[in-house]
Amino acid sequence: MSYSGVMPSARSRAMVRETRHLLFTVTPGAFWIFIFLVLPSAYLMGVAFMTNGPYGLPQMPLSLDSFERLAGFGFLGWSPGNLYTLLRSLWQTLVSTALVVVVAYPIAYYITTCREKWRPLLLLAVVVPSWTNQVIRTFGWMNLLAPGTPLSGLAESLGLVAPNMGLYPSNFAVTLGLVYNFLPFMVLPLYGAFEKLDTAQVEAAQDLYASPMRAFWHAVFPQTLPGLLAGIVLVAIPAFGMYVIPELLGGGKGMMLGNLVANQFAGASNWPLGAAGAILMLLATFLGLYVMRRLGKRLGGGEEVVI
Amino acid sequence: MSETMTAEIADHPGIRPVADEQDRASRKASSIEMQGLHKRFGRDTVALDGVDLDIRAGEFFTLLGPSGCGKTTLLRILAGLEEPDDGTLVVGGKNVTEVPPHQRSVNTVFQSYALFPHLSVRDNLAFGLKMRGLPAAERNAKVDEIAEFIKLGDLVERRVDQLSGGQRQRIALARALVCEPDVLLLDEPLSALDAGLRSQLQVELLRVQKRLGMTFVFVTHDQDEAMVMSDRIAVLNGGNIQQVGAPREVYERPLNAFVARFMGHDNLYPISARQGDRLTTSLGELTAEDAGAGDLLLIRPETLDLLPGEVAGDNHLTATVGERLYRGSHAEFRLEIGDTTLQATVNNRGRHLPEVGETVTVVVAPEDLVTLSE
Numbered sequence: 065m066s067y068s069g070v071m072p073s074a075r076s077r078a079m080v081r082e083t084r085h086l087l088f089t090v091t092p093g094a095f096w097i098f099i100f101l102v103l104p105s106a107y108l109m110g111v112a113f114m115t116n117g118p119y120g121l122p123q124m125p126l127s128l129d130s131f132e133r134l135a136g137f138g139f140l141g142w143s144p145g146n147l148y149t150l151l152r153s154l155w156q157t158l159v160s161t162a163l164v165v166v167v168a169y170p171i172a173y174y175i176t177t178c179r180e181k182w183r184p185l186l187l188l189a190v191v192v193p194s195w196t197n198q199v200i201r202t203f204g205w206m207n208l209l210a211p212g213t214p215l216s217g218l219a220e221s222l223g224l225v226a227p228n229m230g231l232y233p234s235n236f237a238v239t240l241g242l243v244y245n246f247l248p249f250m251v252l253p254l255y256g257a258f259e260k261l262d263t264a265q266v267e268a269a270q271d272l273y274a275s276p277m278r279a280f281w282h283a284v285f286p287q288t289l290p291g292l293l294a295g296i297v298l299v300a301i302p303a304f305g306m307y308v309i310p311e312l313l314g315g316g317k318g319m320m321l322g323n324l325v326a327n328q329f330a331g332a333s334n335w336p337l338g339a340a341g342a343i344l345m346l347l348a349t350f351l352g353l354y355v356m357r358r359l360g361k362r363l364g365g366g367e368e369v370v371i
Numbered sequence: 372m373s374e375t376m377t378a379e380i381a382d383h384p385g386i387r388p389v390a391d392e393q394d395r396a397s398r399k400a401s402s403i404e405m406q407g408l409h410k411r412f413g414r415d416t417v418a419l420d421g422v423d424l425d426i427r428a429g430e431f432f433t434l435l436g437p438s439g440c441g442k443t444t445l446l447r448i449l450a451g452l453e454e455p456d457d458g459t460l461v462v463g464g465k466n467v468t469e470v471p472p473h474q475r476s477v478n479t480v481f482q483s484y485a486l487f488p489h490l491s492v493r494d495n496l497a498f499g500l501k502m503r504g505l506p507a508a509e510r511n512a513k514v515d516e517i518a519e520f521i522k523l524g525d526l527v528e529r530r531v532d533q534l535s536g537g538q539r540q541r542i543a544l545a546r547a548l549v550c551e552p553d554v555l556l557l558d559e560p561l562s563a564l565d566a567g568l569r570s571q572l573q574v575e576l577l578r579v580q581k582r583l584g585m586t587f588v589f590v591t592h593d594q595d596e597a598m599v600m601s602d603r604i605a606v607l608n609g610g611n612i613q614q615v616g617a618p619r620e621v622y623e624r625p626l627n628a629f630v631a632r633f634m635g636h637d638n639l640y641p642i643s644a645r646q647g648d649r650l651t652t653s654l655g656e657l658t659a660e661d662a663g664a665g666d667l668l669l670i671r672p673e674t675l676d677l678l679p680g681e682v683a684g685d686n687h688l689t690a691t692v693g694e695r696l697y698r699g700s701h702a703e704f705r706l707e708i709g710d711t712t713l714q715a716t717v718n719n720r721g722r723h724l725p726e727v728g729e730t731v732t733v734v735v736a737p738e739d740l741v742t743l744s745e
Binding site for chain 1: 450451452471472473474477478479481482483485486487488489490498499502503546547550
């Protein structure tokens with residue numbers, strides 16, 4: 065009797081406390097996200113379904129015009145330009161992310177093999193370039209790759225590019241810029257994964273009849289997967305929406321989705337089309353995240369990959 | 372040393388194989404011969420300074436020594452994880468000095484266990500078999516067999532991060548044993564466990580070794596553990612082997628002061644004069660019997676008898692009790708004889724235990740005195 069009288073009130077008091085606690089901790093973040101993410105996205109969504117007005121500003125009535133334009137249907141019939149831009153964005157993302165993995169993996173491993181006192185310095189060396197403004201660094205690459213520079217001269221003499229064309233502007237220059245720009249975002253999570261690894265496990269694998277190659281494949285690589293997947297997400301998503309690098313290094317034929325969107329809000333002045341492009345980017349990103357999450361759950365065994 | 376004593380010492384007091392398990396014993400065991408093994412790290416660190424050592428097939432052999440004595444380096448050379456600068460290593464009649472670890476029929480239980488956290492316990496156990504190219508069905512059968520042998524129960528279906536320290540230890544042991552190596556190497560496998568679990572696993576490990584009849588090479592810095600487990604012990608210091616022998620031999624007849632101190636002996640006294648069996652030390656004159664020709668006298672605390680008061684007689688020393696540590700089953704005394712101290716251990720049979728400050732007579736049996744060199 066006394067038990068049944070006491071228990072619910074004690075439980076409900078705990079619940080009230082918990083709810084209040086939750087309210088205090090979650091509210092500021094939720095407020096932030098609502099003001100700066102949900103509202104603008106909703107606004108963008110609304111704009112995307114409106115009609116383009118005289119000065120590129122959205123106006124009523126609601127329509128699917130901008131999505132049709134995005135898919136390539138214009139006044140002069142269908143043109144593949146936008147589709148190419150989308151495919152180029154995907155391709156650049158894929159290639160540059162893959163290259164970043166190839167370059168970052170040995171770097172991250174190498175740093176973990178160094179003495180402990182050198183490691184922070186080496187990591188710093190990886191990160192420091194990203195403290196400089198991205199535009200300035202990209203201008204740097206322009207100067208390195210422009211026609212007439214030693215690098216371009218070398219590429220020309222090897223027959224890799226046509227005479228006097230230079231390495232910039234080109235899709236190659238964009239890939240290079242992306243790899244350079246996003247390298248730290250892959251090195252850091254990979255370093256974290258390598259650092260957690262007990263070197264005795266590599267020895268244990270070799271002790272258990274694994275050749276050095278198989279020891280890497282069966283004992284080391286699977287344990288770096290969480291770091292690798294986190295790095296891929298950190299690199300691929302911003303690379304997909306990148307604006308500055310293709311703008312400066314890509315020239316007319318190096319345009320990516322980010323440039324398409326930016327142009328609609330600035331030069332070309334078609335806000336609804338720009339908004340539609342932004343929504344497409346958002347959807348593609350969500351899809352990519354979903355795939356990575358599924359992949360992470362399958363490959364990472366039990367370990368949840370935090371994205 | 373007398374004939375009978377040698378025979379007694381060679382006879383291991385541990386656990387014998389059980390009759391119906393004898394088929395497992397004698398399955399596979401290899402002897403190990405090491406000759407002139409040298410290993411240097413960097414310019415100045417000498418890890419091994421010419422080690423010659425023979426380990427018999429089916430033996431529980433322990434490498435004992437303080438940290439930095441070279442015992443782990445020696446074990447890693449046996450595993451192939453370290454290559455000696457000089458010398459040869461023969462396992463099971465084959466020279467394996469330059470054979471890489473994955474091609475040696477030698478498996479290791481690592482100090483940190485080194486289980487693979489990304490694999491299930493079952494996949495951990497099957498790792499070696501998989502690398503050897505055994506089909507999945509056979510792997511599973513062998514894993515089930517070893518799980519039953521080590522009594523892992525349902526641990527096999529757990530994840531590595533769900534295991535306690537003792538469970539990890541047993542999985543690491545099973546993971547190495549399932550490969551049926553010629554030699555099993557154990558690198559301080561019990562050092563991370565608390566005392567109770569440790570002594571339980573000591574017994575378990577010893578039983579497993581006796582049942583399998585496999586050659587075990589065990590590394591530890593704990594002389595008690597070494598004495599409990601081993602058929603024979605090699606005491607190492609500074610990259611050199613100080614003594615090799617059965618536990619009783621190493622404990623009761625240490626060859627030098629280092630071994631004596633490492634085995635826990637404190638009662639060491641320089642011999643200042645010697646006339647036949649009469650030895651003079653700072654304790655006074657003592658008669659020894661068959662004590663050897665060393666210049667240092669060892670008196671084991673547990674060989675001493677204490678009589679109350681002053682009693683005259685040969686090998687009777689008058690002492691004052693400086694300290695008494697009561698341990699229940701026995702008591703430890705720090706005795707003062709002039710300026711010299713002497714440790715004595717007395718079994719507690721319920722009789723009078725001298726108090727601090729009391730005058731006692733220490734009776735030293737001549738046959739219990741041993742001499743050794745510095």
